[in-house]
Amino acid sequence: MIPLEENRPDPDELLSRIGGEEKQNRGRLKIFFGMAAGVGKTFEMLRDAQKARSEGTDVWIGYLETHNRRETEAQAEGIPILPRKRSKYKGVDLEEMDLDSILEKKPDLVLVDELAHTNVPGSRHPKRYQDVLEILDQGINVYSTLNVQHLESRAGIVEEISGAPVMERVPDSILEVADEVELIDLVPEDLIKRLKEGKVYPSEKIPQALNSFFRTPNLTALRELSLSYTSKLVDRELSRLEPTKDSKLSEKILVAIGPSAGGAELIRYAKRIAFGLKCPWVTVYVDEGKNLSEEDKNTLRENLQFARELGSEILSLAEKDPVRGILRAVQRTKATHVVVGRSGKNRISWLLEGGSLVDRLSKESGDFQVILAPTDSSKRKSPNRFSPFWWGARSKPVQYFLSFLALMGVTSFNLLLNTFAGYWSIGLIYLFFIMFVSLFAGRGPVLVTAALSAVFWNFLFIPPKFTFYIEKMEDWMMFGTYFLLAIVLGVLTTRLRAREDALQSGEEALSGLYRLSTSLSKAHSLDEIVSVAMESIRNTFHSPILLVLADKEGRLSNTPHTKSDFLPDMREFALANWTFQNRKPSGKSTDTVPMSRGLYLPLLSPGGCFGVLGLDREEKPPLELEEEALLFSMLSQLSLAMERIQLLGIRATAKMAEESEKFYSALFNSVSHDFRTPLTVIRASLDLLDLGEGSLASKDSSLISEIRTAYKKLDRLVSDLLDMSRLESGRLQLDLQWEDPSDLVNDAVKLTQDEKEKHSLTAIADENMPLVRMDHRLMGQVLVHLIQNAFLHTGQNTSVVVRASVPKDHLLLTVEDNGPGVPSGQEEKIFEKFLKGPGEVQGTGLGLSICKGLVEAQGGKIWAENKPEGGARFSIRIPVLTFPPLEDEFV
Template sequence: MEHQRPNPDQLLERIQSANQQAQRGRLKVFFGAAAGVGKTYAMLQAAQQRRAEGIDVLVGYIETHGRAETDALLVGLPQLPALQVEYRGTNLREFDLDAALERKPSLILVDELAHSNAPNLRHAKRWQDINELLHAGIDVYTTVNVQHLESLNDVVAQVTGVIVRETVPDAVLESADEVELIDLPPDELLGRLNEGKIYIASQAAQAARNFFRKGNLIALRELALRRTADRVDAQMQRYRHDHAIPTTWPTRERLLVGVGPSPLSERLVRATRRMANDLKAEWLVVYVETPKHLRLSDADRDRVTATLRLAESLGAQIVTLGGINPGEEMLRYARQRNVSKIVVGKPAQPRWRELLFGSIVDQLIRQSGEIDVYVISGEHDDTHKPKAKPSLQTRSPKINYVKSSGVVLICTALSHAIFPHLELSNLIMVYLLGVTWVAARYGRGPAISASILSVAAFDFFFVQPYLTFAVSDVQYILTFIVMLIVALTISTLTVQIQAQAETARQRERRTAALYAMTREFASIRGLDNLLQTAAQHISSVFEGQTAILLPNPKGQLRPIVGQQWPFISDQRELITAQWVYDHQQKAGMHSDTLPSAQAMYLPLIATRGIVGVLALQPEQPRRLLDPSHVHLLETFANQTTVAIERAHLAEEAQAASVQIETERMRNSLLSSVSHDLRTPLAAISGAASTLLDQTNQLDQHIQHELIQTIADEGQRLNRLLSNLLDMTRLEAGAVQVHKEWQSLEEVLGTALARLAPHIDQRSISIELPNQAFVPFDSILIEQVLVNLLENSLKYTPSSSPIEIRALERVGLIEVQIADHGPGIPTSALETIFEKFFRVQAKRSASSGVGLGLTICRGIIEAHGGTIWAENRPEGGAIFAFTLPIEGQPPQIRGE
C-alpha cells in the first residue's frame, strides 16, 4: 500500500495548480479534421444546453457560412455585435474583445481559434484574445481544425500540397481543459460538400479538386484521431501519476527494450523497431548505467554507444537510467511510462552464474506482472573473439594487492595484541574492518584478496591448533564460511557504493555546471559577455574548444568579437557551420552529415527561429559517441539558445523603449512648439498685415502699438528658439563651462536689467553676502537667473513681491528665488525640471514651451551644483540652486 500513496510534493504541486486553475476560465475546443465536419454546430448545441442549465452564455463571434441548421441554433442566444474594422477599403468583421471583457459572461463562444485579427487590434491572433478572456475568468468554447496546429503544418503541406498560413501553437490545444473531437467520415463530408452545405457551388467544385480530395480527408482524419488519442493518453498518464497507480494500463501499445554492452543489443533494437512499426506504437530504448559501467572495457563502451546511436537514428526515445539492479530500474521506468511490452535478449552467461547471481530475464518475467516480456535470441559474430580486457583505468595495480596484504598483516598484529583480552568474535570484527578499508581504498580485486587472506590468517593464528590451517573444532568451519561471505559481501557493497558515488559525482558535476551557467546568464548583460560565458562553461565541461556563431542580417555566420576559433579557420568548417544554420540540423563530427568535420555543430533553434550555431571540438572525440554526452551538450545548447533569445528580446525591448520615448518626445515637441511658434507668428503676421493694409488710416499711436507687438512677439519667438537650441546643445554635451571668479551681485544685476520691461512695478528684495565672489560661467548663470526670475514673474500675481537671497554654506553658495504665488503642486515637485513639463494644464498667453527649468538644471549640473524646488510654509514657491566654491578668490588690488 505504501507505493499507492501519492507523493506529498506532487500532491502539493497539484493542489497549487488546481488553485491557479480555479481562478482561470475553462477552455473547451471543438476539434475536427476539416471544415464542414460540424464543429460550430456542435459548439452551438452545447451552448444551448448550458443556457438551459441557467448559465450566462454569450455568442462572441460565430461564422455560420449561411448554413440554415447552424443559424437555427443561434435562436435564443445573446450575440455580441461584431467589431467593424476598415482595412484597405474593406470593412472586416472582428471579435470585439473589449466589449466581451466589459460584458463578462460566464461562457462565451468564439469561433475559429486560428483566425488572424485585422491590423491595429490589440492581439495579432484570436487565440491570444481567448487567452485574455480565460485570464479574466471567463469560460470559452472555440473551434479549430487539425491542419491549423503549428507542429503539423509541414505534414499537412506535404499531404495536401496546401500551406496553411493561419496556425495555432500546440500549447494552446494542450492547455485546453476539454477537447471534443467532431468526426465525420470522408464520404459523408464529401456528400455535404456536394450538397452545398460547406461552400457555395463554385467554391465547392474548386475545393473538391484541391483540398477536399478523399485521400487528403482520410489523412487529415487520421491526424485528428491520433492527436486526440495522444491527448487522452497524456491525460491518462497524468491520472496514473497523480494517484500513484503502480500497475500498467495497456490502453495503448508502448514498447521498451533494454540494451547493454552485448553484441545482441543491436539486433534487439532492430527487432523492436520492426515490432513497433507493425503495432504503430511508441518505443523506448533503455540503458541502465550500473557501477559495472565504470569497469567496462573501451570496446564494450563503444558497443553501448553504437547501439544507442542506432536506436536514436531509428526513431527511438533514448533513456539512460542509473542504479544497481538493471531489472528493477527497467520495471520501475516501464510502469512509470505505462509500457505494455518489454523486449530483452536471452542471457548468455552460464546457468551456474544465473543460479548464483540471478538473471535479469528471470527477474523481469517474475516481477513484470501485467507487462508482457519478449525474450529474443540471436547469433553474433564475436563468439570466437577473445574477451576484451578491461581498460587500464579500471584494473587495480599490483601494488594494491601488496597493500591489501599489508592491511591484513596489521589487522593480524592488532588482533594478536588484544587476543588475550577479547573473544574470537571480536577479532573477526577487526578483520572485517580491514576488508572494508581495503575495499574503500583499493577496489574489488584487492578486497577479495584481503577477504581470503583474513580468513586464512584468522584460522592460522587464532584457531586451535595454532600456526596451522587444521581445525580441531568443526564449528569453526561454519565461522570461516560466514566470515568469508560477510567479508566478500562487505567488499562488494563498498565497491558498488564507491562506484555509485563516482557516478553521482559525475552527474552532480554536470548538473552543477549547467546550473552555474544558467545562474551567470541571469546576471550577465550584453550579448558578447553572454556568448563568452557560454563558451567557457561548455569548453570546461566537455574539455574542448567551443565557438558560437551568429548570423549577420544577410544570414551569413560571422565571428563574435572576443572569441577565438582556431579550428574554424578552415573554410570547410565554416561551410559546415553555414549548412547547419541553413538546414537547422546537426552536422559535423560523429553525425550523419559532413562527418569529416573537425567539430560537432548544433543549431541553436529558439521559439522564433534559429539564432546561431554552436561548434564544439573536444579533446577526446570519442566522448561525443556517447548519446548521454550529446544530450548533455544539447541541453547546454538549449540554455544558450534561450539566453541569446532573451538578449535579443532585451535589445528589441530597449530599442522599442527608446523609439517610444523618442516618439513621445517628438510628439510633445511638435505639440508644444507648434502652439508656441504659432502664437507669436500669428501676432506678428496680423500686426504686419494691418500695417501694410491700413497704413494711411491708422493714427500714430496705433501704429506704434502694432510695431511694439511685432517687437515683443519677435523677442518671445527668439527666446523660444534660443531655449530649443540651448536644450539641444546641453543634451549633445556641446555646452562648455568656463569658470571664472565672478561677483554674484553683478550677474544678478545684469539678469534684472534684461527683465526690466517685465518687472514693471514688481517689488524685488535682494539679500547677498558682502563681496560674494563665486567661480562660475557668468553667461550661463545669467541665463539660469533670467529663466528662474521669468518663471516667477509668469506664474505669480503682478502685485506680489519676489525675494532673492544668497546664503554661504561650507564649500558652496546657495541662491534662492522666492515668490508669494500659488506654489507648486506636491506631485510636480519631482518632475518640474523635466522637459516640456508645465504645471498649468491650460496654457496661458505667457506660458512657455516647458524648457526653461530643464535648461537651468542642465547648466547647474554642468557647474557641479544642484537645483530644486520647494513650497514655502506661508505660501509661494522657492527655486534654489547651489554652486560649489573651490579654491580661494583672487585678491583685488587697491583695497
C-alpha cells in the first residue's frame, strides 16, 4: 500500500540517484541471471561465494536448492547453512527461508536461491524477493538467482513462446535496484545435453521437459530474451553514469487501465516501453462514476498494485468521459506516449460516443503519441449487450416505490381533470411529471415511471379508452416522446449526479483535511495534536485506531497511546514495530503479512518517523483509492504537526543553549582576564625571591619550586581559557608570516625542556625545507600543547619525537611517543572540549581542542592515530601554496 501522490518522484529516477548515507547503509545485491533452469546460476553463485569466503567475508546460506546436483552440492561444501523455518499449510509440512534468523545472525553475505519463489501463506511477505529487500535494508549483502521468464514484463512473452503458464513472478525493478547482474549464458544445445545427462531434472521428468519447455526453438527465444534484457540493463546503467545530450529521460509513458483482466497485460507492455526508452511511466485510472461489482473492484485493485510493484506512479481521476480523463492525465503528467488497449465496446457505443477510444485520442494527440497495445482479446471482458437497463443505476428501491406512488397520485388527479381537459393536456401533465421525477430519482425510476405513465395515458385517456390501440399518428408520436424524453433525462440526471457525487466526495475530503489542519495548527502540545488527529481519522474511516509513538531515544514505545481503542495482540504489535523500523506500511491489504487484522502505517515526515498508526480492518474491505489518498494526507498532516512541536522544543532548547553559551563565554573572558593580574604579581614575586640576598634554606627552596609549578599550571589554564574564548567568539587574529619550520620545532622543544622530567624529547627536521606562511606563535603553542600532552599521558622514561617535513605541497608536523597510545575508537573524540583520558585527574581537557581550532584557523588539519609498533602519533598538515616574494633590493 503506497500513498497516491500525483507528483511522486519517478522510481527509476530515484534509483539513479541512490547514494550517500542510504547507499552505504544498504546491502549490495548481486543477481545471477539466466534464460532457464540448469544453465548454472546456483553453481556460479556458490563459486563466487567461496571466493568471497576465502577473502575473509562472513558468508552464510539462507536458502539453497541444489536439486540433488552433485557438482552444486560439492561447490556448497564449507559454507555454513542457516536452518530453515518449518511451517504447515493445508496439512503439508513445508520449509521456507528463516528471515528472522538471517537478520539476527547478520552475516556479511547471505545466499538466497530462487528469488521468484512464493512464500507460504501467512509468512511476513508473500514473495521471497520482498524478504531479500528487507535483508538489504539491514545492511546485509545478498547473492540470488533468477530466470528471465520470472520477470513480470517478460512473463507474458514466455507464456506465448513455451505455452506453459508462469506462476512465480517478480517485478522488473528488482533487477534495476541490483548492484550487479551477472548473465549466466549457455548455448541451447549444451543445455539440452545437460538435461539428458540428468544434471537439470530427475530422469523421470526428462522426456516431458524435452517435449515441452526444453525445445531448441523455445530455448533460443529465451536466450535472446535474456541477452536482450541484460544489454538494455547495461545500456541503462551507462546512461545513468554518463548522460548524453540525446538522453530520452524527458519522455514519459502514460498507460490507461480499467477494471479488466487485460489491464495487467497493458501494464507489462508499458513497462517494457518505459524500460527501453529509459523514461518514467504513469498508470492512470479514470473513474467514470459506474458502480463496479466486487469482482471488478478486486481486479482494479490488483492491476493498480501490480503497476506499483513494477515501479509506476499511480494517478486516479474522476471523469465521466474516459478520453477527457486521459487528456487531463496527459496534461498533468506531461506524458509523451499514451498506451491504451482495444476497447470492448460495440460499434453502436462508438457511434453514440463519437468514435472509438483510439480514434478520439488520435484527434487530440498533438503533443503525445498514441500506442495501441497488442492485448489478448480473450482476456477482455465484453459487455453484455442484453443487460437490463437498470444495471449500473444507483437508484435505491425506495425511489422506485415513491416514484410509483407519485405516479398513482398524478394519474388520480388526471382522472378528475379528464372531465374538463382533453387527453393532450393530460399527456403534457405526464411529461411535466416525468421531468419532475428526474430531478429526484435516478435513471431506473425515471424509465419505469415514463413507461407506466405512457401505458396509463394510452389505456385510460387516449381514445378508444381502456384499450391499448392508438388510431392517430400524432398519438403515436406523443407516446414515443415519453421514452425518448425519459432516456435523455435519465442520462443527463445520471451524469449530473455522478459529477455531484464526485464533487461532494472531493469537497468532503478537502473539508476534512482543512478542519484537521486548522485544528492541528491550534494545538500547542503533543497530546492535543494526537487527540485531534485520532478523533478525525476515527470518524472518517469508522475504525478503531492504534497509535504508538517513538520515545526520546528514537525507539518505538512498548505501550500504545492512551487514546488508542485498538489494542492488538503481541503478533500484531510486532508488525507495528516492523513498520516503524522499515518505514513501510504493513498488515491488511499490503505486501507484509496481508492476512493480519490491522493496517499499520508509519508517521513519516522530513524529520524522521514519529510512530505508527494502526487501523483495525478485521472483516472490512480494503480501502478505496480515494480513501487511501485521504488517509495518507491525514497522516502527513499529523506527522508535520508532530514535527512542528518537536522543532518548537528544539528551538527552545537551542535558545537556552545559546544564552548559556553567551554566559559561558562572558564568564570565561571575565575570569581569565581577572586572573592575569594576580598571576603576574605571583611571577614577579617568585623572580624577586630567586634574586634575593643569600641562599634560601632547602625547605624554603622546595616550597618556592612547588609555588612556581602551581603558577605554571594556573597560567596554562588561564591561557587555554582565553584561547578557547577567542576561538569560539571569532576574534582570533592571525599574524601570518613566512617562517622556517625548523625554527618552529626547535623553539617548541626549548619551551618544554623544563617539563620533560625523565622523558626523552627529540626534534627532527628535514634539511632545506622551504619557508611556510603561518602564525609562528600560535603554531608554537600547538606543538607545546601536543608535547605536554605526551608528557602527561605517557609513563616515565618514554621518548617523545617532534618531526617536521615538507612532502609535496604541504608542511607535515608530527608529535609521537611510545606510550600506551590513543584508546581505540577515540581518535576523533579526543579533540572535543573538556574530554579527558581514562583515569586522568590533571588538566582541563581543553588542550587538544585548542590545537584543533588553531590549526584549522590556518587552513590546516590535525588528526591522531596509533603507531603500528605502539604509541600515539599526532599529525598536523599545513598547506604550502607558494614561496615568499623577493624584495626589490634582491632583484
